[in-house]
Structure formats: structure tokens, C-alpha cells
Amino acid sequence: MSALTSTILVVEDDTIVRMLIVDVLEELGFRVFEAKDAQSALKFVKETSNVIDLMMTDVGLPDMNGRDLAILVREQRPQLPVLFASGYAESVEVPPGMQSIAKPFSIDQLRDKVKAMLGAA
Template identity: 65%
Template sequence: MSATPSTILVVEDDAIIRMLIVDVLQELEFQVLEAEDGNSALALLKNNEHQIDLLMTDVGLPGMTGKALALEARELHQKLPILFASGYAEALEVPEGMGVIGKPFSIDQLRNKVKSMLVAR
């Protein structure tokens, strides 16, 4: 791993789930930004203050779906790896360079998925 930890943007409308994911990622020594909806996430993605290395988003968000957010994020950052979290992961088809993790997931599953996506970029 490089000297600078990777930065992950977590987008999850459920505050408790978002807090748990953020806590786990921080314990794994990632920098974490968080947003509760697509519009907040896009504001962070458009802000050049942060180098975001991975977008992790819930599929079912209020206002803008996780897929719509992913498409907009890719217009801003073509090579940004995107990880969808879904309770219906097996039914989700995602474009190349995007991954899916099924809810609920373990800390190990999250760590392995995030690390594999960051290595692949």
C-alpha cells in the first residue's frame, strides 16, 4: 500500500449503516468521505480538494439511484472504481470497472472487495 491511504467515498442513506461502513474502512486505514444521497456525493466528486479512489454506493438512494450516481461520477472521473452495496447483489448487473457487494457483508468481505477494486484500477 502507498504511503497515502486511498480515499473512499461512501454513499448510504441509512445513517447507522453508513457509520458502520465508515468505521470499518477507517479501521482498515482508508481515508473516508461520506454522503447521505447522490447530490451530496456529486458535490464531493466535483470538489477537486479530494482525490477519491473508490466510490462505494448503496443502490437504493433517495432522489437519485446509486446507478444514476455512478453514471454521473464516471462522467466526472472516467476511471473511478465503483462498488455497489445491495441486498439484491445477485440480481444486479453492473458495467465494467464496477463491482457489487451483497448486504449484509462481513468486515473481511468488505476489506477484500475494496482492496481488490483499488488494486485493479
């Protein structure tokens, strides 16, 4: 699976952080969709015509915990890799088949984590 064909859903309530992540991922050659909260992400995921190869979500969302969002998303798409972004990544309990990255992260850290997860999928 090449980066050019991989599609990532970014769920982040902080507009500036979301824009930065989206810009970085697009520069790395990924197709990126964005959601400002869990409800928007769930709506996108439930639309079966939307292709998603990876979901990257903030743990602290205003309307729902990122882990709860991941569990709901996995009900729709059981194999979807999920990457949690958190300022407290070392204390985040990550469900099986999911990974986390600590904020702030570098472009290289994000690229390497995403490519490793997509390669394993």
C-alpha cells in the same frame, strides 16, 4: 497504492449503515468521506481538489438510483472504481468497470473487495 493513502467516498442513506461502513474502512486504514445521498456525493465529486480512489454506493438511494449516480460520477472521473452495495447484489446490473457486494457483508468481505478493487485500479 497502500490502504493508508487510499480515499473512499461512501454514499449510503441509512445513517447507521453508513457509520458502520465508515468505521470499518477507517479501522482498515482508509481515509473515508461520507455522503447521505446522491446530490451530496455529486457535490463532493465535482470538487476537483477532493481525492477519491473508490466510491462505494448503496444502489437504493432516496434521490437517485446508485447506478445513475455512478454514471454521472464517471462523467467527472472516468477511471473511478465504483462498488455497489445492495441487499439484492446478485440481481444488480453492474456497468463495466464496477463491482457489487451483497448486504449484509462481513468486515473481511468488505476489506477483500475494496483492496482487490484498489489494487486493480
